[in-house]
Amino acid sequence: MYHLIVFLPLIGAIIAGLFGRSIGAKASEYVTSLFLVVAAVLSWVAFFTVALGEGETVRVPVLQWVQSGNLDVDWALRIDTLTAVMLVVVNTVSSLVHIYSIGYMHNDPHRPRFFAYLSLFTFMMLMLVTSDNLLQMFFGWEGVGLASYLLIGFWFKKPSANAAAMKAFIVNRVGDFGFILGIFGIFVLFGAINFDPIFANAADIAQGGGPAVIDLFGMELNSGDALTWVCLLLFLGAMGKSAQFLLHTWLPDAMEGPTPVSALIHAATMVTAGVFLVARMSPIFELSPDALVVVTIVGAITAFFAATVGLVQNDIKRVIAYSTCSQLGYMFVALGIGAYGAAIFHLFTHAFFKALLFLGAGSVIHSVSDEQDMRRMGGLRKHIPMTYWMMIIGTLALTGVGIPFTIIGTAGFFSKDFIIEAAFAAQSPVSAMAFTLLVIAALFTSFYSWRLIFMTFHGKPRASADVMHHVHESPPVMLVPLYILAAGALLAGILFKEFFFGHDYGPFWREALFTLPENQILEDFHHVPGLVALAPFFAMLIGLATAWYFYIRSPETPKRLAREHNGLYKFLLNKWYFDELYDFLFVRPAMRLGAFLWKKGDQATIDGLGPDGIAARVNDITGRLVRLQTGYLYHYAFVMLIGVAALITWMMLGSAFR
Template sequence: MYSAIVFLPLLGFLIVGLFGRALGNKASEYITSGFLVIAALLSWVAFFSVGIGSGPAVQYNILSWIQSGNLDINWAIRVDTLTVVMLVVVNSVSALVHVYSIGYMHHDPDRPRFFAYLSLFTFAMLALVTSDNLLQMFFGWEGVGLASYLLIGFWFKKPSANAAAIKAFVVNRVGDFGFILGIAGVFVIFGSTDFNSIFSTAGAIAQGQTPVLEFLGYSLDPDTALTVVCLLLFMGAMGKSAQFMLHTWLPDAMEGPTPVSALIHAATMVTAGVFMVARLSPIFELSPTALTFVTLIGGTTAIFAATVGCVQNDIKRVIAYSTCSQLGYMFVALGVGAYSVGIFHLFTHAFFKALLFLGAGSVIHAVSDEQDMRKMGGLRKHIPYTYWTMVIGTLALTGFGIPFIYIYGIPLGTAGFISKDAIIEAAYVGQNAFAGYAFWMTVFAAFLTSFYSWRLVFMTFFGKPKASADVMSHVHESPWVMVVPLLILAMGAVFAGPVFKTFFAGDAYDAFWKGALFTSDANHILHEMHNVPKWVIASPFVMMVLGFIVAWVFYISKPDMPKALAARHDVLYRFLLNKWYFDELYNFLFVRPAFKIGRFLWKSGDGSVIDGFGPDGVAARVQQVTARVVKLQSGYIYHYAFAMLIGVAFFITWSMFAGGGAL
């Protein structure tokens, strides 16, 4: 069953990728989508068997992969609760995205290539989450990077799409450089990349005194070595999960088709970093410094992305910055040691974020591919299914729920309310140096999240239509092949939190996780979350309500107020609109110098030195010599006779001085 879950998407990619033109558009769509639906159903079977049921955690060896010296690596599928949670997330969202794309990409002439890339993307993520060792994880890690490059730049005739694909690829290389150094460090310290071997010896190595790693000329003791390795691994997570400073690729990734955005932001790519830190929680737990840094970056990302999302006008970019912010929440949970809470938010977030992106795609589909919210408005009566599903997604994202009211011990609210509030409570009881900072950042980010989310809804669906009469005359609801995935995701956005909270972070925690995440008798964070003050529990609700009220005043009650406020605070507005000027800063610090160095090496190094003294120089000298030799060929017999006489005289003279021996 597990081999089918992992390799069915790969089979779909190979069939459609190789024979898509011969099979045709419809067959390509049905083959890849059918395989993903089967994989998704099997993933839910695995989830109820291994997670909620009593199925054991096992490893399935597929083949012997790498053997070199002490390095002996098998390609294996690791099945535990963390794996099956990710299988459900990846395959469920991917299957719905595949089905949705049948309608969304209906007019695209390259549909077989698109569906093949989607299936490749899914397989790469499955290879990552089922990995039994770090090198196998790295294979999937780079696989999702490659697939994202292909999908972001799918419309490769658009220069902006090509630029966005390259940007995503290059920025991720920065993070991946740290990740691969971290993998090498793990191998040096533990002598293995296999998870079981690493986890079984981690505690003993941490208690040792002998230096275990040479890094940048320094001999590192176990504590320092583990901190360095964890920070390098987290550097990879920062790139993949678009955390602060390595986030710049994520908004530009909107250049790809909207279903790609849903898959990247909800189930693949950006969730890889969160999964990796959770999988390696036994190592990260040994480095309080690394976890403190994770908390700092998570809290900063949550507030940074939320501030930028408040002023974006592209409907997809607003949701993209929302993803960036929510990933910050997840890393806050991981940083304070609440690993299951972070994965719980990843699980619920997949449903409502995929819903929002696919809902945005339905809006774009309805308004003739327009993405600027300033050119929308008044759409709720024209596309009612899209409107209501996006409202549900917005309620989940903003954390709509009623605190202090419980049904069978579960808070009354949407999935986002339950999982996001749990992160805020975990940050409050966290013990590291930046836990308090992360708490306040996530609380204030909840206000901004509510504001920009309802701003999107009000600008898109309320007020007078701002599109042209021609566009409005063609506005229509999406076909059922697009609406049905929205309805299914809407159910997940509402019920995924209440139904599964007790398993992820409640009374059934131990029976559900079965040791798949780090646990310790000293780690009482889940217990302490039940004893937080009431004002802590109420704070996200208050922020959510305030954000809704401000958005209502700005975009419904007094729609001229945002323009006046932006004009009054022009510097701040431009600072946020230009995304804190990170692109400009990186362009000044890295891009321009890189181009200058490249141009110098091209012109002076390659052109003047290598080519000048190499092939071009040799060719030029040969041409010069032959040009002069050619002048000797005059065509007159007496010139040739004279040259012969000179030659004879030369040889006679040389023979005389040589003593006649040469003759």
Template sequence: MYTIIVLLPLAGFLIAGLFGKSIGAKACEYTLSGFMVVAAILSWIAFISFGFGEGETLRVPLLQWMQSGTLDVAWSLRIDRLTLVMLVVVNTVSSLVHVYSIGYMHHDPHRARFFAYLSLFTFAMLMLVTSNNLVQMFFGWEGVGLASYLLIGFWYKKPSANAAAMKAFVVNRVGDFGFALGIFGVFALFGSVNLDTIFAGAADVAGSLGGAGHDAAAAGAEAASHGAAAATGDVVMNFAGYALTMGSALTVVCLLLFMGAMGKSAQIGLHTWLPDAMEGPTPVSALIHAATMVTAGVFMLARMSPLFELSSTALTFVTFIGATTAFFAATIGLVQNDIKRVIAYSTCSQLGYMFVALGVGAYGPAIFHLFTHAFFKALLFLGAGSVIHAVSDEQDMRRMGGLRKHIPKTYWMMVIGTLALTGFPFTAGYYSKDAIIEAAFVGHNSFALYGWGMTVIAAALTSFYSWRLIFLTFHGKPRASADVMHHIHESPWVMLVPLFVLAAGALFAGILFEGAFIGEGYGEFWHAALFTGSDNHVLHDMHEISFWIAFLPTLCMVVGFVTAYFFYIARPSLAKQTADRNRGLYQFLLNKWYFDELYDFLFVQPAQRVGRFLWRTGDGKVIDGFGPDGVSARVMDVTGRVVKLQSGYLYHYAFAMLIGVAALVTWMMLGGAS
């Protein structure tokens, strides 16, 4: 069954890619959507039967990939609770996006290619989350990057889409370089890239570092550690000329792995590609930003929790970056006017929440928020697509308004998604996001309280910009042109049904799965999928905090709602007045903290100058000048002069013959004399 789940998207990609023109776009749409629905149903069956049963971790071998010395990489599937959660998330969202795209992309002439890319993206993500070794994970990691490049730049005739696709590809290569170095470091420390060997070796390393290890480490204790248990203080690795002990080497490796996660999950510094990815079709935005590509970094850190548990420095850094990202992205979302960009920065902020949880050792809450976030964020993106579809492809919220009566179904779906995102009581976000804030409050690393403060502030900001989106888009007076208002219509059912399914998840995923993910059934559900050190009591402590600390996120949600209502419904002119009075701050946020301008100054322009110099001077003047262009120019010069001798006059030729005869006689006379 698991092989079928993973290979169905690949089969769909091959069918659409090889035979799309032969069978037609409609056949591709229904075939690939059907494959994805089957994969989603099988994923839920596996999740319920295996995830809530007593099954051990399964390993499904597919083929032997490569062997070189001690490097042994087999292509196999690792099926545990963490994998099952990701299978449900990826296949559910992807199947709904496929179905939704039948309506949204109805008029596009290249639908077969679009659906092929969607299925390729899904297959790459499934290979990533089912990997049993780091090389296989890296294959899926890069496959997701390739497919995202193709999807973001799907409308390749738009220069902005090409630029956004290239930007996503290049920025992710920076993070991927760190991830690759991290994999090399893991192999140097443990002598293997197989997860079982690494986790077993981590238990020995924990003992050598004086730690108690993690409770689930014994599950893999029978695997060989390949000499990983070095005594504290022994040099085990050289990095950039520095000798590292086991403890510092683990920290370096964890930081390099996190560098890869920062790129894929758009954390501050490597986040700039995410908003520009909105240039792709809206279903692509939902697929990339909700449940797949951007969650790859969160999944990878959770999977590698046995290593991160051994490096408090790495976890502290993860907490700092996550908290800063949560606040930073939320501030930018306050002033964005593109409906998709507001939701994109919301994604960036929510990913920061997940990394805060990972940083304080709350792996269950992090994956729980990944799970619930997939439903309400996909709902918001697809709801935004329904709005854009209704208003003739307009995305600027300043040109909308008053849409509530025209597209009521879309309106209520967007409201449900907003309630879940802002943490309204008993919705999915209320359980998962509040759990992260509580975990940060009881965390013990140096930036735990910083993480708590930033996530609390971000909760208020999230509520404000989320309700600002609702009020600007659906309430107030219509601001669209008369022609646009005349053509406003509700989306077809093929687009609305996926919204209803996601709305159910946004409402009930939290209350249904809280006990298993972070409650009393935590240990039984996760089994050995998540590793938590014996001195990590975050899950226990977060359930014992005071009522007021637990209530604070809800209070922030209310404050954000009331403020947005006051600015955009009660006194609509106040928003512009406030922006005018604080012009500098407004421009700072509107220009996204000037990260793009800074990177353009530090990296893009110098790279262009170097490239221009190498092109014009190195390639043009030196290589071509002295090489093929120079040689050919000299030949042309010589032949040009020789051609002038071919005048066509008989006396010129007679004169040349006399000169030749005179020269020959002179040479013979002088030669004979000698």
């Protein structure tokens, strides 16, 4: 079963990629989608068998892979509760995106290539989440990077799409460099990169059980300090893939790809890879308090930063993209304070409502002739009512609507509130800062989410009459995936909260995560003051009320505030000027250095003194020699005379000196 779950998407990618032209676009769509649906169904079977059943960790061998000296790595599938959760998330969302894409990409002439890329992306993500060692994880890690490059730049004739694909690829290389250095460090410390020996010896290494002094990247460290550095390097990899603060700039630009790509990358797959990495390595991170503090700080800043930028964005997909960036910050805060189950719970619920929002946004864009600017929408509620209600459900889940102290609430109500409460109760030295930033981010999230709803669906239409005349509801092939995701956005929290971060926490996770004792989870993270538990609820209400007033009651107010606070407005609209800063610090110097090396190094020095220089000298010499070959007899006779004279002179002088 596990082989089918992992390799069916690869088979679909090969069929659509190599034989798509032969079998046709329709066949490519149906084959890849059918394989993903089968993989998704089997993933739910695995979830109920492993996570909700009595199943222990299963190791499924695939083949022998690398054997070199002390390095012995097999390609195997590690199936435990964490893997089962990720299989459900990845394959469920991916299968729905495949089905949705049948309608969304209906008029694209390159559909076989698109579906091949989607399935390849899914396979690489499955390689990542089922890995039994760090090298296998890195293979999947780089694979999703490649596939995301292909998908973001799918419309390769658009310069903006090519630029966005390159940006995503290059920025992720920064994080990937840290990840691979972290893998090297793990091998130095543990002598292995398989998870079982790493986890078994982690506590001993942290307490100095390894070598007295370790030479790690030129630094002489004890094993405990070396472990902290390794964790920080692994987290650097997670920052790149999960678009955390400072390495976040690629994520909004990834919107240049087709909307189903945005849903697949931003909802459940690529951007959650960093969260999965830290969760998988939680037995290591838990032994490094300093690394956990860094994780918490970066996550809290990311949640706040992305939420501030989302307040003023006008592209419907970019608003949701910054929301993704912010929600990933929540997940890393949970990881940093040791609430690993809460982090994966939010990853799980976020997959449903964020995929719902992205696909809903795609349905809106599809209905208004590919327009993405919310300032040119409005009044769409009656024209596309099903899309409207699906977007409402997604927004309710994202903003965490629910009734405090009850079991009534959307998925985000439970998972996000768990993280905020855990941040307050945690023993981390930065927990107060994290709690404050997360509550503020919750307020901003509510504001920009309802701003999107009000600007898109309410008020008077701002699109042209021709566009409004052609507004239409999406076909069932696009709406049915929205219905399924909406059910998850509404019910996932109620159904699974006790397993991920409640009374069944220990039996559910078993050995898949570093788990605190069950009673400590309940005491520390679920028994917080009432005002703390109500904080995200009040933040949600304030954001909703403010958005309603700004965009329904008094639409002139946000325009007036933007004029009065023009500097702040431009600061947020330009995303804190990170793109401009990086362009100044890295891009322009790199271009100047490249131009210098090209002009002075390559052309003037290497080519000038090397191949081009030698060729020029040969041409010069032969050019001069050619001049001697005039073709006139008297020139040749004169040369012969000079030669005879020179020969006689040499002979006479030679005789004189004997």
